Amino acid sequence: MAEKSIILYYSSNYAIWTSKLLHKRGMYHKLIPVPRHLSSDCGYCVEVRTEDVPIIEGLLKEYGVEYERIEMM
Amino acid sequence: MTSSSLRNDNLIYFDNAATSFPKPPTVMEEMMKFMKSIGGNPSRSAHSMSVEASNIVFEARTKLAELFGVKNPMRVIMCFNATDALNLAIQGLLTEGDHAIMTSMEHNSVARPLKELEKRNKIKITVVKASNKGIVASEDIARAIIDTTKLVVVNHGSNVFGVVQQIEEIGKVCRTANVPLLVDASQTAGVIPIDVGSDNIDLLAFTGHKALGGPPGTGGLIISDNFDHSTLRPLRFGGTGSYSDKTYQPTFIPDMFESGTLNTVGIAGLLGGIDFLEKYGGIQKVYAHKKKLTKYFYNAARDNIRKIKFYIEPEICETGVVSFNIEGMEPSLVAQKLSDEYGIMARAGLHCAPMAHQTMGTFPRGTLRFSFGIFNTEKEIDRAVDALATISKG
Ligand SMILES: Cc1ncc(COP(=O)(O)O)c(C=O)c1O
DSSP states (O other), X not given: OOOEEEEXXXXXXXXXXXXXXXXXXXXXXXXXXXXXXXXXXXXXXXXXXXXXXXXXXXXXXXXXXXXXXEEEO | OOTTTTSTTOOEEOBTTTSOSSOOHHHHHHHHHIIIIIOOOTTXXXXXXXXXXXXXXXXHHHHHHHHHTOSOGGGEEEESSHHHHHHHHHHHHOOTTOEEEEETTOOHHHHHHHHHHHHTTSOEEEEEOOOTTSOOOHHHHHHHOOTTEEEEEEESBXXXXXXXXXXXXXXXXXXXXXXXXXXXXXXXXXXXOOOTTTTTOSEEEEESSSTTOOOTTOEEEEEOTTSOGGGSOOSOOOOOSBSTTOSSOOOSTTGGGOOSOOOHHHHHHHXXXXXXXXXXXXXXXXXXXXXXXXXXXXXXXXXXXXXXXESSOGGGOOSSEEEEEETTSOHHHHHHHHHHHHOEEOEEEOTTOHHHHHHHTOTTTOEEEEEOOTTOOHHHHHHHHHHHHHHHHO
């Protein structure tokens, strides 16, 4: 099973934006509640494949999608 | 579909500048779908109904961002109407000692918030007068700008006379002087193409329930990509679904300006309205239809109603909004007769824009206003002209 990472946000508006961008590109993503041990300002986060993180970081930067941090699970 | 096809009483609706009617079927479908099966509160929870609601709001932001030429969809702030958006911009930007400029064609939704700040001795206002054709010269705005000017507000399309301001010219003036430009696009959003980037607009207030075809309770403020949103204070403070561990207002957009549950059902409807506009043929087609009806009405009225008086020529009447009077008759009386005896809905009076009537010499009596929408037809205009011809002889 591929390693997963989690993108944490200040606002879920940006999580939704991320999911749309990834959906359009056919990349794995899942909106999930923020896991208990990772505190975050916003109720949900986006789970992605760790191997996709570099591409996703570039994408988020390109579109100006603000996020708090990315955590490897 | 015509303005009377949704009702079987054969009424004619010529009050689209107040709010459009009928709403496209897609508007009602999207609203019903939301109420029946989506239902959640966006950005609040991670369950699928909340996420679906967030998706609808995001889609609406994306469509509106495209429509108004802003790259970042988070710069579309959802409000409850244009008045709400104008208040956010005006009250959020101006502080004590500031000077603001507005035109004499403004709606009270701009004039009153500014006048209120003036009354509280907070700001000074200069009103730049339009010509007797209702057009504001950008040079006059340039001349009115002083050191303390912190905001220029311009009504893009007059809700009384249908004239449209040269917004890109005014934008250039404001950019050169480094003064933020707030545009009231209540009458032009969905009729005249607007690009906040190339038009040099910093803030744009729009309403969802007029030409965009959406339901009441929708509208918003577009913050252009280069405008520093941190210079704008929120109008309301409260729950946003984000930053929940803190009792301070968030500082990121759109959350900082969107406290409280959004009008999700309305936003779903607005999305349906924008989708319909795209299928209809886009803004260009809306503009062409309104222009065609306007010319048709001018010609038919001038041929058949001896005592009709228009205030501008049809060439500069752009948004399907036409003001006129029947000489010697009170506009409110004519409107009453149109409604009671002929089933024609029109608005008489000052249309919340007393300064516009002063500019055009129609104050305090006001005018009778027909405002055409995409569902109106030449046939309906024929009926209205016949009715006006009869009334004018009475
Ligand atoms: C020019 C103009 N500004 C502001 C408004 C207020 O719009 P809303 O009713 O959406 O607040 C209107 C419409 O009533 C208008 O025509």
